[in-house]
Amino acid sequence: xxxxxxxxxxxxxxxxxxxxxxxxxxxxxxxxxxxxxxxxxxxxxxxxxxxxxxxxxxxxxxxxxxxxxxxxxxxxxxxxxxxxxxxxxxxxxxxxxxxxxxxxxxxxxxxxxxx
Amino acid sequence: xxxxxxxxxxxxxxxxxxxxxxxxxxxxxxxxxxxxxxxxxxxxxxxxxxxxxxxxxxxxxxxxxxxxxxxxxxxxxxxxxxxxxxxxxxxxxxxxxxxxxxxxxxxxxxxx
Numbered sequence: 366x367x368x369x370x371x372x373x374x375x376x377x378x379x380x381x382x383x384x385x386x387x388x389x390x391x392x393x394x395x396x397x398x399x400x401x402x403x404x405x406x407x408x409x410x411x412x413x414x415x416x417x418x419x420x421x422x423x424x425x426x427x428x429x430x431x432x433x434x435x436x437x438x439x440x441x442x443x444x445x446x447x448x449x450x451x452x453x454x455x456x457x458x459x460x461x462x463x464x465x466x467x468x469x470x471x472x473x474x475x476x477x478x479x480x
Numbered sequence: 481x482x483x484x485x486x487x488x489x490x491x492x493x494x495x496x497x498x499x500x501x502x503x504x505x506x507x508x509x510x511x512x513x514x515x516x517x518x519x520x521x522x523x524x525x526x527x528x529x530x531x532x533x534x535x536x537x538x539x540x541x542x543x544x545x546x547x548x549x550x551x552x553x554x555x556x557x558x559x560x561x562x563x564x565x566x567x568x569x570x571x572x573x574x575x576x577x578x579x580x581x582x583x584x585x586x587x588x589x590x591x592x
Contacts, residue, residue: 396578407486407569407582408524415578424579456523463578466512466531471523 367391369472371457377478378447386442386475390459395437398458398469401426408456414440415463444477452479482507484572486583493560494591501586503570504552512573513546513553514580519566527568528555560590 370389378384390397399411410424414434425431429447434440444451454476458469483506493499505513514529530537530544530553537544543556557564567587571580 398579400580400582407584408571408580410579410581413577413579421577421579460578465573465575465578467578468514468526468529469580470526471516473523 369457369459369470371455371472371475373475374473375476375478377480379480380449381446383443383445384447384477386444386455386477388440388442388457388472390438390440390457391470394459394461394470396460396463396467396469397434397440398460399432399440399442400456400458402454402456402474404453411442411455413463418463447477447479449479452477482510482572482574482581484570484581484583486570486586488586489584490587490589492589492591495560495562497560499555499557499560499564499588499590501555501568501570501588502552503554503572503583504550505572505581506551507572507574508548508551509575510551510572511575513544514571514573515544515555516569516571517566518569518585524569557588560588562590562592564588565590 397414400408413421429445432442454474456474458471460467460469486503511532516524518524546553567585570583
């Protein structure tokens with residue numbers, strides 16, 4: 366079946382603009398995760414959705430970052446007033462459930478460049 | 481919170497040799513330890529995982545070992561091939577949470 370789908374694949378924007386990144390999880394997966402990967406670095410957890418529970422926002426680096434998820438489907442990650450340090454690849458993953466021992470499957474990511 | 485350390489940061493081996501990458505974690509409540517392979521510009525791909533009730537798991541040329549007492553786990557790749565060249569990430573997941581905490585990655589180069 367289809368994997369995790371993310372759009373756009375690349376986004377270039379000017380400092381100070383808002384951006385929206387989209388993630389379509391694998392059908393039937395109830396848990397959805399956003400991670401950030403700076404160039405040459407590991408993955409940094411941002412936010413996690415599990416079913417209808419309140420999201421775990423503990424990884425969001427500032428209040429300029431927010432995310433929403435409609436039911437158990439699409440999620441959007443919004444970055445307001447972008448800064449150059451926001452430049453990174455934003456990766457989305459989904460898993461069957463939010464249980465801590467379930468495999469997470471990643472999308473191809475959105476490469477965000479802030480000029 | 482959980483912290484994952486990964487070593488080495490780079491590893492170069494000759495084709496056919498074995499490669500070992502080691503990770504340590506800090507939170508004894510961690511119960512799930514996946515390994516991801518990431519080729520340049522591509523998505524991280526899950527290659528093997530292990531749960532805390534198991535000490536070792538093998539899948540063809542890849543194996544993972546877990547020592548819960550010492551809080552470390554390792555990836556072993558035997559008979560390495562040039563296509564094994566990539567960045568490998570270890571991760572840990574705490575029982576009460578769903579997100580993964582990743583190590584900083586190991587760049588593996590397999591020379592023909």
